Amino acid sequence: MKEEIIIAGFGGQGVLSMGKILAYAGLMDNLEVTWMPSYGPEQRGGTANVTVILSDAPISSPVLDTYDTAVVLNQQSLDKFESKVKPGGTLIYDPSGIHHLPSRTDITVIPVDAMGASIELKNSKTYNMILLGALLAARNIVPVDAVLRGLKKTLPERHHHLLPLNEQALHKGMSLVK
Amino acid sequence: MEEEIRLMKGNEAIAHAAIRYGADGYFGYPITPQSEVLETLAELRPWETTGMTVLQAESEVAAINMVYGGAATGKAVMTSSSSPGVSLKQEGISYLAASELPALILNVMRGGPGLGTIQPSQADYFQAVKGGGHGDYHLIVLAPATVQEMTDFVALGFDLAFKYRTPAMILADGIVGQMMEKVVLPPQRPRRTDEEIRQQCPWATTGKGTRKHRNVVTSLELDSALMEKNNERFQETYKRIAENEVRYQEYFTDDAEYLIVAFGSVARICLKAIEDARAAGLKIGMIRPITLWPFPTARIAELGKQVKGILTVELNAGQMIEDVRLAVAGSTPVEHFGRMGGIVPNPNEVIDALKNKLSVNL
Numbered sequence: 001m002k003e004e005i006i007i008a009g010f011g012g013q014g015v016l017s018m019g020k021i022l023a024y025a026g027l028m029d030n031l032e033v034t035w036m037p038s039y040g041p042e043q044r045g046g047t048a049n050v051t052v053i054l055s056d057a058p059i060s061s062p063v064l065d066t067y068d069t070a071v072v073l074n075q076q077s078l079d080k081f082e083s084k085v086k087p088g089g090t091l092i093y094d095p096s097g098i099h100h101l102p103s104r105t106d107i108t109v110i111p112v113d114a115m116g117a118s119i120e121l122k123n124s125k126t127y128n129m130i131l132l133g134a135l136l137a138a139r140n141i142v143p144v145d146a147v148l149r150g151l152k153k154t155l156p157e158r159h160h161h162l163l164p165l166n167e168q169a170l171h172k173g174m175s176l177v178k
Numbered sequence: 179m180e181e182e183i184r185l186m187k188g189n190e191a192i193a194h195a196a197i198r199y200g201a202d203g204y205f206g207y208p209i210t211p212q213s214e215v216l217e218t219l220a221e222l223r224p225w226e227t228t229g230m231t232v233l234q235a236e237s238e239v240a241a242i243n244m245v246y247g248g249a250a251t252g253k254a255v256m257t258s259s260s261s262p263g264v265s266l267k268q269e270g271i272s273y274l275a276a277s278e279l280p281a282l283i284l285n286v287m288r289g290g291p292g293l294g295t296i297q298p299s300q301a302d303y304f305q306a307v308k309g310g311g312h313g314d315y316h317l318i319v320l321a322p323a324t325v326q327e328m329t330d331f332v333a334l335g336f337d338l339a340f341k342y343r344t345p346a347m348i349l350a351d352g353i354v355g356q357m358m359e360k361v362v363l364p365p366q367r368p369r370r371t372d373e374e375i376r377q378q379c380p381w382a383t384t385g386k387g388t389r390k391h392r393n394v395v396t397s398l399e400l401d402s403a404l405m406e407k408n409n410e411r412f413q414e415t416y417k418r419i420a421e422n423e424v425r426y427q428e429y430f431t432d433d434a435e436y437l438i439v440a441f442g443s444v445a446r447i448c449l450k451a452i453e454d455a456r457a458a459g460l461k462i463g464m465i466r467p468i469t470l471w472p473f474p475t476a477r478i479a480e481l482g483k484q485v486k487g488i489l490t491v492e493l494n495a496g497q498m499i500e501d502v503r504l505a506v507a508g509s510t511p512v513e514h515f516g517r518m519g520g521i522v523p524n525p526n527e528v529i530d531a532l533k534n535k536l537s538v539n540l
Contacts, residue, residue: 023185032359032360033185033359033360034359035185035358036357036358039210039211039296039356060446060449061447061449062353062443063446063524065524065525
């Protein structure tokens, strides 16, 4: 098993932390993981992205140019990464703010209205967990349980009261992918 | 603290490893992409547990001179910075080498020259392995490729520095500093007691005590005849290090027809390219120098006789290639592929370079 994932969007959308939670879930599931962020000026208000690799074997390059799965949260990231999804791969995107829809037919394209769903949950901060739920439903990479255990381990105790909300957001995201 | 499996950045791992090694002091000044070292140390507050000193100095120059002072007393002390900051430290590093003091210096390289970018680079290879500061000296230079090696090389670097009484450098880059990976943290080692330091470092300025003489630590020797003797002793040390401490890792070299030489995280990008090339039936191998100084010259010379060509892949304009060419001494063509200024190549670019530079048929 090896899954090479890019998550890309605006700084502040929770791109890096979504990748981090996924990486922790991999750790909980005894997988090898790498989490390689774009760090630098683009993080501060511009686009941010993170490459996460989960594998049952040691991982060579943490830097990739094609991906099994892309999760893109804005037009710039869609323009940049649609062509980088391997044939047969998966592209998940949030349609809010997208003017030019993805056009590839050799990959599975899944629109996920995470913005709308986070409004339904009355908490915009659930946005990235909804997308993570959608990713897990589309790609059976790690069990939801591993994500929850990873969250528990990474969240400081003072935030543990948010765990049920995060679990709800994950399931909400999963329900958005048929 | 017991052995522990964690997910963390290379920079964070350095901080954890320093505490767990039982280091006595860290002195540094923040600079991207290695600020997490100081941040993590500040967060972990080791001065409340092991008694380790952590101090944000007023500049890189101050930090390296605090290391100089700490090292003179036999303490296990370190500093970290990124390229422009490491340039500032060079005078102090030369003094450490000349005073035969152990110390650990981490450089998480970013694109230069000048202030350059904050993105990954390996353009400080020459600075690290050919001296850096003035005078005839070498550092022991370790090049980590994984977060685990970032962790492990803290202990290795300190141990080698104390074994040979010379400063050691971990030469990392922005990739291995910023990426998170699974890492096994070693169990906590106690810091050495003053009595242990007195016994293990009879040269240190620990107070005269019952000794007949006072220990003096200095790099100054105005009598040239004596200064030449000092230099001969340094060179003798470097010779012993070169004989005993060469470290490298080989990948698919048994049947390799072409060889890549790459260090640090770039070696991992190359390994992915090799995996792809091997799937297409191409016999590419790789040697990854782990010690950049001492360099695995003898092994590369042997491999040079086996292969049809060598490609060095570096995040610079071609620096390590000079040591590879010296090693093979013309027995096989050696070409370079590199990206500069903070740009990181992807595995496909490495395959293209094999095709274009070594005429490997894919």
